[in-house]
Amino acid sequence: MFKKRTLIGLVLILALVLVLALAACGGDDDDEDKTPTPEAAAEEEAAAEEEAVTEEAAAEEEAEAEEEVAAEEEAAEEEAEVAEGEAEEEVAAEEGLTFGVVLVGPKDDHGWSQAHYDAGLYVEENLPGSKMIALESMNSADRPETTLEQVAEDMVSQGAKVIITTSADFEVDTAVVAALYPDVTFIHISGDDVYWGIAPANVGNIMGQMEYGKMIAGCAAALKTETGSIGYVGPLIDPETTRLVNSVYLGARYCYETYREMDPAELKFTVTWIGFWFNIPGVTLDPTEVSNAMLDDGADVLISGIDTTEAIVVASQRAAEGEAVWAIPYDYKGACEEAQDICLGVPYFNWGPAYLGALQAIQDGTWKPAWDWNPPDWDDINNPETTAVGYIYGDGLTDENKTTLDEFIAALAAGAKGEEGGLNLFVGPLNFQDGSVFLEDGQVATPAEIWFMANNVEGAEDPETVNPPQLLEGVEGASE
Amino acid sequence: MTGLESTLRGIVRSAAPIVIAGQGELITERAGVINLSLDGTIMLSAMTAHVIARETGSLTQAVLAAMLVGMAVAFVVVFSSIALRLSQVAVGFILTILCADLAIFLGKPHFNQPGKEIPHAPIPVLKDIPLLGPVFFDHNILIYLSLLLVVAVLFYIYRTRPGLTLRSIGEQPEAAFVRGTPVQLLRYVYTLAGGALVGLAGATYSLSVKLGWKEDLSGEGWIALAIVIFGLWMPGRVALGAYLIAGLRSVAIDLQDNDVIDLPAQIVNMLPWFLMIITLMIATSGVLEKVVRFTPDRFKPAARRFLRAAPPRALGTPFEKH
Numbered sequence: 148m149f150k151k152r153t154l155i156g157l158v159l160i161l162a163l164v165l166v167l168a169l170a171a172c173g174g175d176d177d178d179e180d181k182t183p184t185p186e187a188a189a190e191e192e193a194a195a196e197e198e199a200v201t202e203e204a205a206a207e208e209e210a211e212a213e214e215e216v217a218a219e220e221e222a223a224e225e226e227a228e229v230a231e232g233e234a235e236e237e238v239a240a241e242e243g244l245t246f247g248v249v250l251v252g253p254k255d256d257h258g259w260s261q262a263h264y265d266a267g268l269y270v271e272e273n274l275p276g277s278k279m280i281a282l283e284s285m286n287s288a289d290r291p292e293t294t295l296e297q298v299a300e301d302m303v304s305q306g307a308k309v310i311i312t313t314s315a316d317f318e319v320d321t322a323v324v325a326a327l328y329p330d331v332t333f334i335h336i337s338g339d340d341v342y343w344g345i346a347p348a349n350v351g352n353i354m355g356q357m358e359y360g361k362m363i364a365g366c367a368a369a370l371k372t373e374t375g376s377i378g379y380v381g382p383l384i385d386p387e388t389t390r391l392v393n394s395v396y397l398g399a400r401y402c403y404e405t406y407r408e409m410d411p412a413e414l415k416f417t418v419t420w421i422g423f424w425f426n427i428p429g430v431t432l433d434p435t436e437v438s439n440a441m442l443d444d445g446a447d448v449l450i451s452g453i454d455t456t457e458a459i460v461v462a463s464q465r466a467a468e469g470e471a472v473w474a475i476p477y478d479y480k481g482a483c484e485e486a487q488d489i490c491l492g493v494p495y496f497n498w499g500p501a502y503l504g505a506l507q508a509i510q511d512g513t514w515k516p517a518w519d520w521n522p523p524d525w526d527d528i529n530n531p532e533t534t535a536v537g538y539i540y541g542d543g544l545t546d547e548n549k550t551t552l553d554e555f556i557a558a559l560a561a562g563a564k565g566e567e568g569g570l571n572l573f574v575g576p577l578n579f580q581d582g583s584v585f586l587e588d589g590q591v592a593t594p595a596e597i598w599f600m601a602n603n604v605e606g607a608e609d610p611e612t613v614n615p616p617q618l619l620e621g622v623e624g625a626s627e
Numbered sequence: 628m629t630g631l632e633s634t635l636r637g638i639v640r641s642a643a644p645i646v647i648a649g650q651g652e653l654i655t656e657r658a659g660v661i662n663l664s665l666d667g668t669i670m671l672s673a674m675t676a677h678v679i680a681r682e683t684g685s686l687t688q689a690v691l692a693a694m695l696v697g698m699a700v701a702f703v704v705v706f707s708s709i710a711l712r713l714s715q716v717a718v719g720f721i722l723t724i725l726c727a728d729l730a731i732f733l734g735k736p737h738f739n740q741p742g743k744e745i746p747h748a749p750i751p752v753l754k755d756i757p758l759l760g761p762v763f764f765d766h767n768i769l770i771y772l773s774l775l776l777v778v779a780v781l782f783y784i785y786r787t788r789p790g791l792t793l794r795s796i797g798e799q800p801e802a803a804f805v806r807g808t809p810v811q812l813l814r815y816v817y818t819l820a821g822g823a824l825v826g827l828a829g830a831t832y833s834l835s836v837k838l839g840w841k842e843d844l845s846g847e848g849w850i851a852l853a854i855v856i857f858g859l860w861m862p863g864r865v866a867l868g869a870y871l872i873a874g875l876r877s878v879a880i881d882l883q884d885n886d887v888i889d890l891p892a893q894i895v896n897m898l899p900w901f902l903m904i905i906t907l908m909i910a911t912s913g914v915l916e917k918v919v920r921f922t923p924d925r926f927k928p929a930a931r932r933f934l935r936a937a938p939p940r941a942l943g944t945p946f947e948k949h
Binding site for chain 2: 253255256257258417419420422425426427428429430431432433435436437439440442443444445455456457460461464467468469484485486623624625
């Protein structure tokens with residue numbers, strides 16, 4: 148009967164859907180990085196071809212368009228493969244250092260992963276002959292079937308002498324895989340296996356002292372809040388996230404008292420943990436709703452501790468509705484661009500110098516395993532060549548606010564250098580939420596005490612015996 | 628604005644896309660067609676709206692494009708069912724996966740980019756009514772639309788002649804056909820209309836509720852599908868289900884730091900599903916019939932209408948002309 152006709156009809160409809168969606172795709176490559184790796188170049192070509200297809204598609208039969216898309220995609224894939232193949236040969240021919248970077252999210256996530264990817268590019272620029280092999284989105288949601296061991300094997304077969312694993316999630320796997328490849332050096336970001344001496348000899352740890360960035364964020368929030376209430380959108384609870392919340396709180400409390408001359412006991416500081424680094428429907432709380440709920444409860448500054456931008460998006464939405472609210476994003480230098488006017492600045496990581504230092508040492512044969520917890524460059528916390536963490540001011544700050552923050556940063560710098568009259572916020576008396584003493588009156592926290600947010604870490608020999616991290620007394624929110 | 632007002636206002640806002648998608652699916656299912664592709668359609672249309680808004684700067688075009696995407700997917704479902712006699716469930720399921728993957732692939736260049744927003748438009752005078760004002764009259768046009776839609780669908784289905792016809796093609800298409808109703812044509816019309824609303828729900832996410840494109844919408848479509856069942860195919864109850872889920876999500880946030888009730892967020896997230904299973908068990912157990920039997924005669928019709936719990940009888944089955 149009309150079977151054949153209907154079949155053609157179905158194909159046409161599928162093509163229509165595809166073309167509609169493709170038309171929506173459009174080319175938007177403003178934020179693509181400008182350094183062409185073979186992979187990126189192939190991707191760009193593919194994107195350009197897609198654009199061309201989109202334009203042609205309007206004039207052509209839909210069914211044809213579909214075929215063409217398929218063909219072009221295939222061609223693009225082939226080109227990408229060729230490009231990769233060439234890259235491999237190049238590596239074999241050169242003497243330069245090849246290093247792998249395992250990213251937990253996409254390399255252009257405007258957050259944590261992009262900061263690491265950019266550091267890899269920085270190394271390629273500054274260490275002659277070096278080459279990065281990056282693997283994006285290594286997490287159980289995006290790549291449930293991939294193990295770190297497979298990734299390492301693949302990277303080593305491509306010539307990698309160093310593998311940098313950039314998530315707390317990879318801590319256990321990094322140690323296991325490192326033992327399998329004793330000739331390859333592994334750098335695990337944010338971990339502390341080296342501190343405990345339980346890591347294989349070819350593993351090092353690197354982290355930036357984000358505590359200072361977060362203190363500055365807390366200070367900015369305290370300078371700005373009119374309702375005396377600050378909300379923190381937290382990820383999951385672990386020592387790192389707990390110490391960052393506590394750092395924000397200490398910065399906020401200090402500035403509320405010192406510069407605003409208000410009673411710090413009246414400053415309301417609330418943290419809500421969503422349960423992971425980004426929204427996973429059904430598993431985490433929805434950060435959009437958490438942000439809205441915090442503003443509903445009277446907070447007028449939102450500080451983000453998660454990898455995605457919901458806090459600043461919601462604040463900007465509510466500001467557009469006439470509310471006087473502000474936000475401080477996290478992780479990535481350009482995060483304020485989402486909504487400059489209400490942004491009070493962003494604390495960010497600058498991994499480049501630490502990457503470069505480690506890779507240079509590995510290339511020179513002088514590298515030793517270490518637990519590196521790198522400070523900002525106190526002469527200029529935003530110097531891309533030297534600093535490990537920085538803070539970029541947002542347009543939501545007045546000039547007066549900025550002057551005050553400059554003063555605060557100078558005081559922190561003096562404190563960090565041990566100068567007379569310098570400011571150290573991790574000094575007792577400080578109590579935990581459950582009332583137990585973190586630091587006695589006048590007691591200065593050791594790096595390990597800050598790292599683990601626990602009062603029994605000094606002298607402990609085993610991570611299992613250390614108390615779980617706790618929020619400080621005065622912070623509202625769950626500690627576990 | 629008090630805390631209660633702003634919390635309720637937040638619930639009305641965050642429930643809006645599920646309300647819209649739920650009403651869209653309800654119309655489709657009332658016509659006897661299951662469009663199972665909601666989860667993928669919402670993602671694809673949300674991505675489309677975000678991208679079109681960024682590229683053209685026109686929110687109207689963005690909303691229309693999203694609705695077109697919803698209609699296109701719905702068309703595949705109804706066409707393959709009526710013309711090709713394929714299983715609606717199978718086609719819908721495939722489209723769910725295809726659309727979701729397509730959205731992620733095509734949306735990649737626009738992932739995590741600042742999005743455009745439907746402008747806030749509080750209604751003068753009305754917005755100053757205590758409680759009701761902030762909760763219902765201090766939103767943007769898409770949120771108002773979600774509220775109006777429930778009333779409109781209720782009125783249309785139960786109070787108009789075409790609404791009666793709509794119900795009849797989902798309940799007894801043969802009888803409707805005998806009376807001269809163009810069953811197949813109307814199934815096309817209502818499936819496309821439903822699909823357009825699902826697309827609108829996607830646009831509501833990316834232009835109003837979540838702003839931007841983040842790939843984390845998966846699951847919302849299944850929720851919308853589920854509340855159509857939970858709401859027993861009645862517009863008011865479907866909307867209620869959407870508000871209930873949004874309300875529970877809001878409660879989950881407050882419970883985290885509650886010393887008395889120590890429930891993890893995941894458990895609270897699961898509560899609606901337990902509720903739904905219980906609802907279905909009650910609905911199919913015959914208990915409701917007994918309740919109707921024991922009500923005084925005077926209230927029997929009302930009770931029967933209120934406790935009606937059956938899906939449209941011809942749901943998911945193709946209609947064959949003899």
